[in-house]
Amino acid sequence: MRIISFNVNGIRAIAGKGFAETIKELNCDILCLQETKAQDDQVREALAHIPGFHIYTNSAEKKGYAGTAILTKEKPLAVTNDMGIPEHDKEGRVIAAEYKDFYVVTVYVPNSKSELERLPYRQQWDKDFLAYLKKLESKKPVIVCGDLNVAHKPIDLTHPKPNYNKSAGYTQIEIDGMDNFHASGLIDSYRHFYPEKIEYSWWSYRAGARAKNVGWRIDYFLVSEDFLPKIKDSFICGHIMGSDHCPVGIDL
Numbered sequence: 001m002r003i004i005s006f007n008v009n010g011i012r013a014i015a016g017k018g019f020a021e022t023i024k025e026l027n028c029d030i031l032c033l034q035e036t037k038a039q040d041d042q043v044r045e046a047l048a049h050i051p052g053f054h055i056y057t058n059s060a061e062k063k064g065y066a067g068t069a070i071l072t073k074e075k076p077l078a079v080t081n082d083m084g085i086p087e088h089d090k091e092g093r094v095i096a097a098e099y100k101d102f103y104v105v106t107v108y109v110p111n112s113k114s115e116l117e118r119l120p121y122r123q124q125w126d127k128d129f130l131a132y133l134k135k136l137e138s139k140k141p142v143i144v145c146g147d148l149n150v151a152h153k154p155i156d157l158t159h160p161k162p163n164y165n166k167s168a169g170y171t172q173i174e175i176d177g178m179d180n181f182h183a184s185g186l187i188d189s190y191r192h193f194y195p196e197k198i199e200y201s202w203w204s205y206r207a208g209a210r211a212k213n214v215g216w217r218i219d220y221f222l223v224s225e226d227f228l229p230k231i232k233d234s235f236i237c238g239h240i241m242g243s244d245h246c247p248v249g250i251d252l
Contacts, residue, residue: 001029001030001251001252002026002027002028002029002030002249002250002251002252003028003029003030003031003032003104003143003145003221003249003250003252004026004028004030004031004032004237004247004248004249005031005032005033005034005106005145005146005147005219005220005221005247005248005249006031006032006033006034006219006240006243006245006246006247006248007033007034007035007108007146007147007202007219007243007244007245008033008034008035008036008242008243008245009035009037009243009244009245010035010036010037010038010243011033011036011037011038011042011043011046011047011067011069012037012038012042012046013037014242014243015046015047017241017242018242019050019242020049020050022240022242023050023071025240026237026240026247026249028249029072029073029074030070030071030072030073030074030097030104031053031070031071031072032068032069032070032095032104032106032145032146033068033069033070033071033106034067034068034106034107034108034146034147035066035067035108035147036057036059036066036067036068036069036092037064037065037066037067038059038064038067039059039063040057040058040059043055043057043059043067043069044057047069047071050071052073053071053072053073054071054072054073054074054075054076055069055070055071056069056070056071056072056076056079056095056097057069057092057095058081058082058092058093058094058095059092060090060091060092060093061090061091061092062090062091065091066091066092066093066108067091067092067108068092068093068094068095068106068107068108068146069095069106070095070097070104070106072097072104074099076097076098076099076104077098077099077100078097078098079095079096079097079098080095080096080098081094081095082094083128083129083132084132085128085132087124088125088128088129091108091110092108093107093108093109093110094106094107094129094132096136098140101140101141102140102141102142102143102224102227103136103137103139103140103141103142103143104143104144104145105133105136105142105143105144105145105146106144106145106146107129107144107145107146107147107148108146108147109122109125109126109129109146109147109148109149109150110122110125110149111149111168111169112149112168112169112171112174113168114168116168116171118168119168119171119173119174122149122173122174122177123173123177126174126177126178126180126181127177127180130177130180130181130184130186133181133186134184137185137186137224141223141224141226141227142186142222142223142224142227143221143222143223143224143227143250144186144220144221144222144223145219145220145221145222145248145250146219146220147202147218147219147245148178148218148219148220148222149168149169149174149218150169150170150174150175150177150178150218151163151169151170151216151217151218152175152178152179152188152191152217153191155196155198156200156216156217156218157170157200157215157216157217158200158213158214158215158216159214169216169218170216181222185224185225185226186222186223186224186225187222187223187224187225187228188220188221188222189220189221189222189223189228189231189234189250190217190220190221190234190235190236190248192228192231192234193233193234194234199217199236199238200213200215200216200217200236200238201215201216201217201218201219201236201238201245201246201248202215202216202217202218202219202244202245202246203215203216203244204244205244210244217236218245219236219245219246219248220248221234221248221249221250223250230252231250231251231252232250232251232252233250233251234248234249234250235248235249235250235251236248236249237249
């Protein structure tokens with residue numbers, strides 16, 4: 001089984017950029033999307049020409065903002081939107097699909113924004129999201145994937161020093177949040193396989209960053225520690241265009 005995660009930065013925008021061909025190339029069984037930037041009916045409309053998948057969506061109350069979706073060939077046993085915490089549940093950021101042997105959770109973690117204005121909220125989000133995942137994990141292993149909006153280690157971004165504690169996604173508070181996920185037994189699958197490999201999953205649209213490969217690795221697959229032996233590989237599809245992010249994936 002292959003699971004792919006992709007922050008598409010607007011499902012309606014990417015739908016017109018050969019997205020159906022991209023999905024064919026990715027050849028996945030489950031496709032988790034973030035930042036769909038559309039309401040549920042608009043997401044379905046944008047994906048209507050892609051056959052063979054059950055489609056589940058979670059949209060933000062605010063139109064054209066955030067949002068997640070799961071496309072899956074196998075129908076899940078159950079699908080749940082959000083964490084059940086009103087403060088967090090207005091932006092369509094979480095979908096959990098339950099399968100026989102595991103949960104797949106797709107997430108679009110809030111960005112702390114410029115001037116780090118949303119950092120205190122982000123800190124609370126990380127804490128609550130971890131508690132939510134551990135509750136799921138008490139029933140069966142968890143595979144959580146998506147745009148976690150944090151570069152965990154200096155190796156995960158091109159310019160760690162000038163960004164540290166100044167840029168959203170590379171503050172100590174956000175790094176600590178990721179440390180807490182890891183300490184609780186949710187393991188970064190890519191670093192598990194490739195402890196020293198440098199690859200990125202997001203590039204700014206400014207200053208030709210992608211052409212120069214000035215990027216950040218902020219898209220992840222975190223996996224319950226006892227489920228790690230079932231993971232065959234974890235990878236980043238840097239050649240796939242259409243968004244400021246690229247897809248990341250795992251093979252089971």
